[in-house]
Amino acid sequence: MKLLLVEDELALAEALCSVFSKENYITDHCDNGTDGLNNALTGIYDAVVLDVMLPGMNGFEILREMRKNKISTPVIMLTAKSQLEDKIYGLDSGADDYLTKPFETGELLARIRAATRRKGEVTSNTLSFGDLELRQKSGEIFCTATTQAVRLGSKEFQLLEFLMKNQKQIVTKEQLIERVWGYNDESEYNNVEVYISFVRKKLTFVGSTVKIKAVRGMGYSLEESV
Numbered sequence: 091m092k093l094l095l096v097e098d099e100l101a102l103a104e105a106l107c108s109v110f111s112k113e114n115y116i117t118d119h120c121d122n123g124t125d126g127l128n129n130a131l132t133g134i135y136d137a138v139v140l141d142v143m144l145p146g147m148n149g150f151e152i153l154r155e156m157r158k159n160k161i162s163t164p165v166i167m168l169t170a171k172s173q174l175e176d177k178i179y180g181l182d183s184g185a186d187d188y189l190t191k192p193f194e195t196g197e198l199l200a201r202i203r204a205a206t207r208r209k210g211e212v213t214s215n216t217l218s219f220g221d222l223e224l225r226q227k228s229g230e231i232f233c234t235a236t237t238q239a240v241r242l243g244s245k246e247f248q249l250l251e252f253l254m255k256n257q258k259q260i261v262t263k264e265q266l267i268e269r270v271w272g273y274n275d276e277s278e279y280n281n282v283e284v285y286i287s288f289v290r291k292k293l294t295f296v297g298s299t300v301k302i303k304a305v306r307g308m309g310y311s312l313e314e315s316v
């Protein structure tokens with residue numbers, strides 16, 4: 091799972107990043123509204139945790155821009171304000187959930203799980219495609235046909251996770267770079283190819299019929315070869 095956290099209170103942001111990391115979630119953090127919106131518009135996240143009062147652009151504006159641009163990533167709003175009208179405004183702007191500061195991190199995690207389930211993407215800690223399972227907790231792929239498993243490195247896991255969540259779609263190299271290496275990273279295009287080749291080797295190792303197909307000039311998609 092990859093999260094975007096837009097929060098300008100650095101102590102809170104650090105604490106949340108560490109909580110997310112214990113759940114094996116990868117988090118990109120932005121401390122202002124402008125960067126937050128730019129990241130959110132990539133559409134590569136499983137959920138966005140969005141503060142309301144932010145420098146640059148407030149959380150409601152970010153949310154409205156996201157929905158206007160057809161970015162349907164689940165959004166959980168965080169705010170110090172507890173007034174009912176803000177809550178209604180947030181939900182009307184397209185937020186999936188709303189949490190008032192201060193909150194228990196356990197509650198935030200539960201809401202993130204609920205919001206991502208609601209979208210129909212993440213129903214458990216395991217993603218499946220064909221005979222292949224990707225297991226979040228153990229960081230492994232498991233082939234149901236051969237019962238072979240192998241651990242993936244963090245970047246390999248994120249690559250395959252994004253492909254499995256977007257199965258039957260073509261995922262572009264740009265999306266993979268943003269998802270795995272981050273928006274500001276200077277990573278080379280070649281990195282994607284290198285890591286795709288690592289993942290392919292592991293798919294072969296476990297004996298899966300799932301293949302990562304390169305779509306010339308466009309990107310990659312998963313397919314089952316029979």
Ligand code: CA
Nearest residue numbers: 098141143144
């Ligand atoms: Ca704030």
